[in-house]
Amino acid sequence: MTETPRATLKDVAAASGVSRATVSFVLNDTPNQTISPATRERVLRTARNLGYKPHGLAKALREGASRIVVLHIESNLEGNYSRSYIHGLDQELAAHDHVLLVRHGPPTDSATRQILDAIRPRAVLRFGEIYRTGHELEDVGGGWHDGLAAHAAMQIRYLASRGHTRIALATPVDPPLGEVRLRFADQAALAAGIPPLVSFVMPRPRPAGADALAAFRADHPAVTAIAGYDDDTALRTLTALQDLGLSAPADLAVIGFDDTEYGALATPALTTIHIDAEAHGRRAARTALGLTTTGLDPTHGEVITRDSA
Template sequence: MGTRRVTMRDVAEASGVSPATVSFVLNDVTEQHILPATQERVRAAARELGYVPHAIAKALREGSSRIVLLALPQGIRGPGLDAYTRGLDDELARHGHVLLVRHGSPLHGGLESVVASVAPRAVIDLSGLYQDEAAVAADGPVTTNDGGWVDGLAAHTLVQLRHLVDAGHTSVAVALPEDPGWARLAAVRLGFARQAAVRLGLAEPVVLTVPRDRAAAIQAVRDLRRDHPGVTAVASFDDAVAMQLLAALHGLGVTVPDELAVIGFDAVEYGSFATPALTSVHIDAGAYGQRAARTVLGLEPPADPPAGATVVVRESV
């Protein structure tokens, strides 16, 4: 059958019964009297053909029992989020649930309207994550699970800066994206970097906003080196910003890491093709997605918790 989706009609033809009988058997309809031998024949055919129920239709029929809504901020994207979503989706599918992803936008109405429309079993609202910017700027460590210092974003940021400290750097900059869609998360990351610097005995990090325009990015890096000559390393918001930074440094003739070290965040595969190859922080985002799925379904967490952030050491530090 190639890549075509196996249907109930295919199962019916293979088992010699009607599609209605297949539906009754595979949906466990107890009101219909179907011989056990026939039920087993249908299930065996379904297994052999690799039949998978149309989960979305099933979820819509069952209302709140099988839909999980993931609400994302408008403009937020990236490989880490993609991996998290895949892990979430895969684990939900293993338990017969459907993931519905909603990207926030005023044009789409409020989150409440979506919830009212689909009646999900649970809502994972990443669009509401880190809404309290005052908390990010406050003195003292952030202790919430979402951005915690145990295995959350704060801890991952600490790993990034600690690698620079271990490499001998004492004055660092934090490179942030210019894209306004990342503004809230960038503010959060900067707040964590400042707190991590205190923990590590570093001076407060210098902020470097990296424009997407190449000429503007080169000028921003030129200004950084003129105004802060003591900075010897840059911790980037993510690998995309780090790659922009590497291009700007190349344009200025600045050698990496001899004159300025650069560390990314996300450890995407294409970072290994940069010149020099990009050192970056790897996070098992898929495992966090799996854990989130099990949490919202009321299941025990995975036997093995997500591994902590690790540094993929390449040439840029």
């Protein structure tokens, strides 16, 4: 199938019966030009009819930056939340004629400098940045209203509602937001009237996970429930329980976080927290572009109740 040639400035000028300079003045709304309202309307109507779109590079040169927004995301932060966040970010940027470029891996100074020099992006974002700066309650979800704080608290409130008073947080090795998550969980435990959480690392590979869980249970026999840092950590906790000849929730209740597709396939199926972050991504896009975020209210997170807790 032959692709329709893209309309050019010359095409718009020819169809409008004016010069290319006049078309440029009208489309760029150049000030101090004596162009009649009728001519201006004719040029705009012709551009619309031809489907004319300004060349991205030329527009970038005029604006001093490209129409690209870069998002840095570490691989260990990928999950349902990040997927829906990126979808919202991408869709909202596209609606405002911008393009999203996702870079996986830590945002080193050298990598950021290369990006800035090569494509002059409109903005460079880092996934979860607000939680790394000491302003974690200023997130676009509203902290305890519908941000990470609220979602972390859902885990604790759910377990507390099932009668668990001694809860642990299982984390991967070097979790990127581990301290923030534990702080939110402890505040939620305080609000629920139960002791602060203890935490432990659920490592890879599988035998190491079983050893870690056995050692933890020996040191903390009163703990009856595990809140996983994410679904991956929670699923590895379930596997470790099985390897020790134990089961969930009879011996230890386990709840995940972020509702990946694998949780529903496990035995027992994993209870978890589902978060639709599309509105968060759309808000981030508008903020990066300097636009209002009015009307982009996030969807509330929810507990997906299954068999593990």
